[in-house]
Amino acid sequence: MAKELLEGNLAIAEAAIRAGVEAYFGYPITPQTEVLEHLSKRLPEEGRVFLQAESELASINMVYGAACTGARAMTSSSSPGISLMQEGLSYIACSEVPAVIVNVMRGGPGLGNVQPAQGDYFQAVKMAGHGDFHPIVFAPATIQEAIDFVVLAFDLAEKYRTIGMVVIDGAIGQMMEPANLPPMRPVRSPEDRPAWALTGAKGRAPQTITSLYLGGENLERVNLRLQAKLQEIAASEVRWKEYDAKDSDFLLVAFGSVGRICQTVVQQARAEGMKAGLLRPTTLWPFPSARLAELAGQARGILVVEMNAGQMVEDVRLAVGDRCPVRFHGRMGGVVPLPDEIMNVLKNAYADITGGEVA
Amino acid sequence: MEIIEIPADMELVYRRPESLTEAHTHYCPGCSHGIIHRIVAEVLDELGVRERTVGIAPVGCAVLAYDYLNVDMAEAAHGRAPAMATGVKRTNPDKVVFTYQGDGDLAAIGTAEIVHAANRGEFFTTIFVNNAVYGMTGGQMAPTTLPGQVTTSSPTGRDVETAGFPIRMAELIGILPGAAYVTRQAVYDVAGIRNTKKAIKLAFQVQLEGIGFSMVEVLSTCNVNWHMAPDEAMEWAKEHMIAYYPPGDTKVSDAVRALRERK
Numbered sequence: 001m002a003k004e005l006l007e008g009n010l011a012i013a014e015a016a017i018r019a020g021v022e023a024y025f026g027y028p029i030t031p032q033t034e035v036l037e038h039l040s041k042r043l044p045e046e047g048r049v050f051l052q053a054e055s056e057l058a059s060i061n062m063v064y065g066a067a068c069t070g071a072r073a074m075t076s077s078s079s080p081g082i083s084l085m086q087e088g089l090s091y092i093a094c095s096e097v098p099a100v101i102v103n104v105m106r107g108g109p110g111l112g113n114v115q116p117a118q119g120d121y122f123q124a125v126k127m128a129g130h131g132d133f134h135p136i137v138f139a140p141a142t143i144q145e146a147i148d149f150v151v152l153a154f155d156l157a158e159k160y161r162t163i164g165m166v167v168i169d170g171a172i173g174q175m176m177e178p179a180n181l182p183p184m185r186p187v188r189s190p191e192d193r194p195a196w197a198l199t200g201a202k203g204r205a206p207q208t209i210t211s212l213y214l215g216g217e218n219l220e221r222v223n224l225r226l227q228a229k230l231q232e233i234a235a236s237e238v239r240w241k242e243y244d245a246k247d248s249d250f251l252l253v254a255f256g257s258v259g260r261i262c263q264t265v266v267q268q269a270r271a272e273g274m275k276a277g278l279l280r281p282t283t284l285w286p287f288p289s290a291r292l293a294e295l296a297g298q299a300r301g302i303l304v305v306e307m308n309a310g311q312m313v314e315d316v317r318l319a320v321g322d323r324c325p326v327r328f329h330g331r332m333g334g335v336v337p338l339p340d341e342i343m344n345v346l347k348n349a350y351a352d353i354t355g356g357e358v359a
Numbered sequence: 360m361e362i363i364e365i366p367a368d369m370e371l372v373y374r375r376p377e378s379l380t381e382a383h384t385h386y387c388p389g390c391s392h393g394i395i396h397r398i399v400a401e402v403l404d405e406l407g408v409r410e411r412t413v414g415i416a417p418v419g420c421a422v423l424a425y426d427y428l429n430v431d432m433a434e435a436a437h438g439r440a441p442a443m444a445t446g447v448k449r450t451n452p453d454k455v456v457f458t459y460q461g462d463g464d465l466a467a468i469g470t471a472e473i474v475h476a477a478n479r480g481e482f483f484t485t486i487f488v489n490n491a492v493y494g495m496t497g498g499q500m501a502p503t504t505l506p507g508q509v510t511t512s513s514p515t516g517r518d519v520e521t522a523g524f525p526i527r528m529a530e531l532i533g534i535l536p537g538a539a540y541v542t543r544q545a546v547y548d549v550a551g552i553r554n555t556k557k558a559i560k561l562a563f564q565v566q567l568e569g570i571g572f573s574m575v576e577v578l579s580t581c582n583v584n585w586h587m588a589p590d591e592a593m594e595w596a597k598e599h600m601i602a603y604y605p606p607g608d609t610k611v612s613d614a615v616r617a618l619r620e621r622k
Contacts, residue, residue, distance in 0.1 A: 055471060058442040065442065199413075199431065
């Protein structure tokens with residue numbers, strides 16, 4: 001199939017349609033509004049549900065309601081809107097209904113700005129809401145990956161009855177590049193809803209979907225079940241990409257659009273004789289800790305680059321331990337680090353750690 | 360439950376509706392929730408919709424409503440039941456969908472959700488139980504607590520100068536163009552209970568006929584947090600609740616009027 005020139009947000013919206021999304025509930029916020037706009041046109045064309053909600057709080061709870069009936073449902077937003085959705089995310093996680101959330105991250109904290117940023121790593125990975133849970137967090141760096149991960153997010157959300165969250169920054173949401181959209185999947189018929197879904201107690205006992213478990217041991221049992229599921233996900237669903245990493249002795253670690261910028265840095269560094277490599281996590285939870293630890297064993301140092309004050313670097317340090325030194329370079333407020341800037345930081349870190357010698 | 364054959368010279372006059380489970384409720388003795396649950400269950404039975412109903416339970420005293428109503432139910436976050444019901448109904452237009460919410464849930468934390476669901480004319484039914492107090496958390500001031508009413512968080516009585524005024528939700532929702540049928544009823548005596556049942560039945564019929572959003576505000580009691588005996592609470596409510604919250608319809612659309620006349 002010929003590639004089409006697609007804008008990131010539009011590609012995400014269209015990928016959701018191709019993946020068989022039955023309902024979208026959302027609220028306008030820059031820089032993700034094009035997702036909502038595209039779906040407001042396309043979903044009614046396809047005879048599916050589009051609704052612009054009164055808030056992100058309402059959006060996520062509409063998704064929760066639809067998901068309780070086994071309907072494929074999603075929402076999208078940007079950082080401040082995701083903060084409002086955290087209540088619903090926690091309920092959805094405990095209730096074990098599948099849902100897909102897209103966060104086109106912008107600069108924060110607070111209202112911040114509408115520039116690209118990665119300040120929501122902690123929120124997505126560590127604390128998407130109160131209580132113990134993690135969404136499966138996908139971090140695409142290209143529009144093709146964004147498309148593929150939206151489809152995968154639906155599949156894995158349903159497989160594990162959990163939240164699939166796709167986080168990109170505003171740069172990927174707003175830019176255009178050629179990509180392939182997947183073929184249109186048929187929408188699941190209402191008769192094929194999963195057995196756990198609320199479809200009316202016809203010929204069976206009534207079912208309840210709740211996140212309320214009174215009594216300590218009751219709720220602990222639920223948590224143990226959720227944790228067992230998360231362990232299964234951690235064992236099976238960790239994903240990443242490597243560039244010149246195998247024989248590298250100095251590793252860059254970056255995700256999303258910064259990961260893409262770091263590909264250029266690795267090329268430059270290699271041209272200058274440094275054996276640099278890149279590990280780009282494409283799932284942020286689960287995190288590719290085991291592979292990172294392996295590569296750290298052969299590396300003289302690691303440089304983590306993020307568009308935040310240092311969030312993923314904590315997970316890198318946990319994975320690496322004392323295998324090699326870990327340095328961090330971050331830009332905030334929507335400032336995108338450029339290849340030359342990262343190259344300078346890399347050279348300085350390299351010289352500092354290795355005493356200046358190129359291996 | 361053991362089924363006993365009815366002797367030929369006797370008539371069955373009272374039975375548990377199929378839409379009620381056999382569970383003992385956690386409600387305090389004297390609480391009105393039991394009456395209102397039973398009315399909802401009787402109506403679902405009479406309309407023959409139990410097997411295609413999805414209910415949304417609130418946060419508050421009725422948080423465990425799903426243990427008592429014999430239908431598929433989901434438990435919402437505090438105030439979000441109308442958003443969840445929207446998600447359910449939009450993706451399942453053939454289902455009968457209702458929310459069951461208290462005054463803190465619907466008239467404070469969930470004000471945005473109920474106003475916008477009603478204004479969009481969502482095709483579901485809301486049962487709004489107003490007992491003028493946060494029951495589950497032990498009797499704090501609610502958005503519907505009466506002026507001067509003593510609660511654990513208004514120990515000298517609700518001062519409208521600082522705490523604002525109690526909200527008349529049936530009136531507020533009634534003015535929205537999307538709302539088809541909005542009414543306020545009270546379960547303080549037999550006549551009131553009968554009227555409440557009529558209203559709840561009509562509210563579900565409005566949904567079944569695809570007319571629009573319907574809400575029944577039910578004035579109830581919370582004798583425990585009002586620090587009264589159950590009968591005293593009923594008498595107090597008849598005097599004070601009804602004075603501030605007059606029972607009656609606040610919205611009857613033309614389609615609802617036609618439906619009511621047809622019945």
